[in-house]
Amino acid sequence: MYNYKLTIQYDGGRYKGWQRLGDDENTIQGKLEKVISELVGEKTEITGCSRTDAGVHALSQVANFKTAKKLSESEIEDYMNKYLPQDISVIEVLSVPDHFHARYHAKSKTYLYRIWNKEYSNPFMRKYSMHVDKSIDVTVMRKASEHLIGEHDFTSFTNAKSKKKSMVREIYSIIISENSGFIDIRVNGDGFLYNMVRRIVGTLIEAGLGQLEVSEIPDILISKERGQAGGMADACGLFLEKIEY
Amino acid sequence: MYNYKLTIQYDGGRYKGWQRLGDDENTIQGKLEKVISELVGEKTEITGCSRTDAGVHALSQVANFKTAKKLSESEIEDYMNKYLPQDISVIEVLSVPDHFHARYHAKSKTYLYRIWNKEYSNPFMRKYSMHVDKSIDVTVMRKASEHLIGEHDFTSFTNAKSKKKSMVREIYSIIISENSGFIDIRVNGDGFLYNMVRRIVGTLIEAGLGQLEVSEIPDILISKERGQAGGMADACGLFLEKIEY
Numbered sequence: 001m002y003n004y005k006l007t008i009q010y011d012g013g014r015y016k017g018w019q020r021l022g023d024d025e026n027t028i029q030g031k032l033e034k035v036i037s038e039l040v041g042e043k044t045e046i047t048g049c050s051r052t053d054a055g056v057h058a059l060s061q062v063a064n065f066k067t068a069k070k071l072s073e074s075e076i077e078d079y080m081n082k083y084l085p086q087d088i089s090v091i092e093v094l095s096v097p098d099h100f101h102a103r104y105h106a107k108s109k110t111y112l113y114r115i116w117n118k119e120y121s122n123p124f125m126r127k128y129s130m131h132v133d134k135s136i137d138v139t140v141m142r143k144a145s146e147h148l149i150g151e152h153d154f155t156s157f158t159n160a161k162s163k164k165k166s167m168v169r170e171i172y173s174i175i176i177s178e179n180s181g182f183i184d185i186r187v188n189g190d191g192f193l194y195n196m197v198r199r200i201v202g203t204l205i206e207a208g209l210g211q212l213e214v215s216e217i218p219d220i221l222i223s224k225e226r227g228q229a230g231g232m233a234d235a236c237g238l239f240l241e242k243i244e245y
Numbered sequence: 246m247y248n249y250k251l252t253i254q255y256d257g258g259r260y261k262g263w264q265r266l267g268d269d270e271n272t273i274q275g276k277l278e279k280v281i282s283e284l285v286g287e288k289t290e291i292t293g294c295s296r297t298d299a300g301v302h303a304l305s306q307v308a309n310f311k312t313a314k315k316l317s318e319s320e321i322e323d324y325m326n327k328y329l330p331q332d333i334s335v336i337e338v339l340s341v342p343d344h345f346h347a348r349y350h351a352k353s354k355t356y357l358y359r360i361w362n363k364e365y366s367n368p369f370m371r372k373y374s375m376h377v378d379k380s381i382d383v384t385v386m387r388k389a390s391e392h393l394i395g396e397h398d399f400t401s402f403t404n405a406k407s408k409k410k411s412m413v414r415e416i417y418s419i420i421i422s423e424n425s426g427f428i429d430i431r432v433n434g435d436g437f438l439y440n441m442v443r444r445i446v447g448t449l450i451e452a453g454l455g456q457l458e459v460s461e462i463p464d465i466l467i468s469k470e471r472g473q474a475g476g477m478a479d480a481c482g483l484f485l486e487k488i489e490y
Contacts, residue, residue, distance in 0.1 A: 089366050123334055124254075124302070
């Protein structure tokens with residue numbers, strides 16, 4: 001069997017998220033598998049690194065698939081980009097050793113969350129950012145973010161229902177930058193729970209708007225209660241930006 | 246009467262262009278007039294500087310309207326941004342002297358045309374650029390553009406039907422820059438004929454792809470025949486970027 005690693009970009013706006021749901025094609029995984037299966041001539045499954053939610057975008061998602069058919073990297077890339085919809089692109093194809101697994105071998109992931117923080121909406125970025133029309137204090141946001149760095153039980157910051165799996169994750173860094181009306185929040189960590197980045201961002205926004213005290217954040221973490229953290233930021237502002245192996 | 250100057254941004258993707266067609270609201274002018282008329286309490290017309298085509302965007306369009314109602318600049322801006330659709334934004338309102346006219350007083354206009362020049366499509370910019378998947382030689386494009394600088398009869402580069410009006414326009418500069426997969430073409434001039442920028446860009450693309458010789462361009466200008474210039478670049482790559490007064 002040959003093993004191929006794909007680096008993929010997509011606008012998640014019109015999809016139900018990464019993960020294929022049965023035979024429903026309206027997912028990123030479903031769209032990719034359809035084209036790959038046509039290329040190799042048999043039903044083929046792909047493994048994605050991150051199961052991005054409905055409406056969430058990727059600047060760089062990684063996936064892999066195995067096939068008995070030997071193909072060149074450029075053959076795969078050209079074929080896929082020819083038949084994929086315009087909101088999904090394959091930007092790199094690499095032939096990788098048989099043991100490579102897109103999910104298990106990822107060491108860290110970076111998500112970018114983009115906020116448009118002006119009174120008026122941004123006509124061009126309205127589908128790629130969350131519009132917050134009240135002025136956000138970025139200094140307060142940064143202070144709030146410091147409490148989340150490190151290894152914590154993030155139960156308060158997830159909407160996951162399972163109680164069996166570990167809710168402990170490590171956040172390596174949260175970097176917040178401002179650039180002509182945008183506030184970009186980059187969260188790098190070893191992995192993220194369901195909706196975790198969006199609830200972290202929602203919490204930081206509430207802190208930056210003065211709706212939540214920075215000093216409350218350690219208690220929110222300790223409480224391990226789903227309802228405790230701030231609201232959930234919109235899906236359209238979230239981008240899977242980078243995966244490190 | 247009070248005279249107000251508006252600076253407006255819009256994503257032209259779902260509109261029939263700037264100019265209102267009768268009572269049809271699906272134009273930028275129509276959307277703006279509807280909101281302004283509600284604000285001032287009577288039917289009010291606005292004058293736009295450039296009549297951008299269907300699907301063409303604006304980073305900075307200028308318009309003005311007159312009203313007997315005295316309003317503060319921020320009142321107008323807040324009201325309009327509250328009631329306009331999210332793909333149209335008012336980014337500045339200025340109270341101006343009675344004689345100011347958004348179209349007659351413009352000294353120069355800059356249009357930006359954005360090309361995405363990679364084999365794969367760009368999921369995020371697919372509605373804000375033209376995708377050309379064959380490699381364009383930008384050096385050749387620049388050489389071709391030099392022939393268009395200055396005062397010329399641009400009949401060959403317009404789809405306008407009127408033969409009464411002057412087809413002479415002056416192009417002050419064409420600046421072409423490359424930036425991570427994009428080719429940006431900025432055309433600055435005293436005014437532009439119907440479809441002129443898109444036909445100039447179409448011609449430059451054909452030159453850059455080797456489908457047209459740079460040396461043919463002076464003859465195309467001299468011919469003054471509509472069919473002579475290159476094809477028309479897609480509307481979605483074109484932005485009205487700046488108007489100088």
